[in-house]
Amino acid sequence: MNDFWNKRYSDKNYAYGKEPNKYFKKFIDKLSPGKILLPADGEGRNSVYAAERGWDVYAYDGSSEGQKKALLLAEEKNVKIEYKVSDVQDYKTNETFDVISTVFLHLPPDTRAGFHSTLPSFIRPGGEIHILGFSKKQIENNTGGPKNIDWLYSSEMLTRDFQDLKIIKCIDFEDPISEGPHHSGPAAMIEFIAVKQ
Secondary structure (H helix, E strand, O other), rough: HHHHHHHHHHOOOOOOOOOOOOHHHHHHHHHOOEEEEEOOOOOOHHHHHHHHOEEEEEEEEHHHHHHHHHHHHHHOOOOOOOEEOOHHHOOOOOOOOOEEEEEEOOOOHHHHHHHHHHHHHHHHEEEEEEEEEEEHHHHOOOOOOOOOOHHEOOOHHHHOOOOOOOOEEEEEEEEEEOOOOOEEEEEEEEEEEEEOO
């Protein structure tokens, strides 16, 4: 899988653009800056935006090409981010965070459940987990996301994965996206926010 992403990110152009995901931006803009973790952040568009907003940013991705592009973008925007190369299930840290956010991070069911089970341990009490992903309805579109329906999200799945947290938001919605050639057109998505009490 990392070979796939290294190939996609090796192009000089940014696969999903340099601007942050609009739903991530809306979420972040409502919060006071703190410490944020961004797993699987690709070429760094969301990490760099968070850093521009004053966040202490920690990010990682399995792609070394993604890391290179993220650090170049951070340099271009004159901000600092800590960005490691790591698979989602292997990332380790002693830090705790005010926010963890994943944007279009889709995994096989067993990997996803294991990954999600680790996230609350990285969040301080009162901290938030924010997830934006394609819903199972996205399988009907050809506008981005995995072609395996088991890798797509449902409200029931997220509610079950984070049943020990206080769920603030869990909505299915459809909205056009325009994030480069790989994310373009009508899209079915889920946005999920939960708080560690």
